[in-house]
Amino acid sequence: MIELRHAGPEEFAASLDTVIDIYTVAMRPPTDQLTGRQSIMRNHATYPRFTCLVAETTDGVAVGFGYGFHGSPGQWWHDVVRRSLEEREGPATAAAWFENAFEIAEIHVRPEYQGKGVGRRLVHGLCAGRGERTAVMSTHDQPTAARHLYQRLGFVDLIGMYVFPGGYEHYAIVGATLPLQPMP
Template identity: 35%
Template sequence: MDDVAVGPLDLVARVDDALAVQALAFGLSDEEVGVRHHIVLRHMASPGATALGAVTPDGRLVGFTYGMPGDRSHWWSTVVEPYLRREGRDAWLDDAFVVTELHVLPSHQKRGIGRRLITELTDAAAEPRSLLSAIDTDSPARALYRSLGYRDLARPVYFPSAASPYAVMGAPLPLRGARRPG
């Protein structure tokens, strides 16, 4: 994995660096980055929120992930709950760690960085399962999630102002191939 180090990330201090990674990896406009700036800061104030970064030896952030214990009152949960309920899977919202974002610069993808970020993030979670949402297409990201044990729980899921439908995916923890500390 080259010489990229994965470790704790002060996402509040490096929010602009992280959003630059997300903008390149996810194709965000400047306006979308501005909106997400406030969302990230709000998320990081949530109890149990944690972030990891992938950093080069010169300190350049090339990937990041963050997540938090799920809460049915969070915006994401209120959007996905009807879709999960329709499938008889809304109990997944209880006692789950939600992977909120995972992005790696295109120039650093396909090197195991995303796999390491998500497994280390979820390894530290106390919850017995993990949830995330991903654009509902056959993408390298969805293939990664499936390889780690995530499966589709609800699809298609429509988020307000999102151009594409999403899939909500869930996996028991620890993820396949991961080890939880302790």
């Protein structure tokens, strides 16, 4: 059985080694990116209304995590993506999605626990009770299990085949109106 528990910003920052380990086995990024990713995650914990959930086995072994925060001007992802959406769809569309958004920064589950509802529970748990109007995130723009999960939860494509500045991978920027649709 997997249980979800909240981790505050201080606990999250203190457990970054575990978080990075889960991120690494789930995403298999180039090792030279891990130090930068850890720094980004540490910084995210300082953002307004940061919330984190950790998925653990009954004996306390972390098998997944997810976190997000209130998106605000001055945050790199928020500014870059909002500007791109504004250029493509206009200021009204960008405002509708980003004026009062919960930005889901990371959702990762160890491969041996994927496909068992852990990711769905993390997304729902993070979004439950939020005061924001929308939830937004980026995900690889490929037909992955995660991408299908987000679609089933009500996330729609805002921008497809998006490459972040300085990057090379294609992402989909997706958004959903809160509260999320319940899973059948």
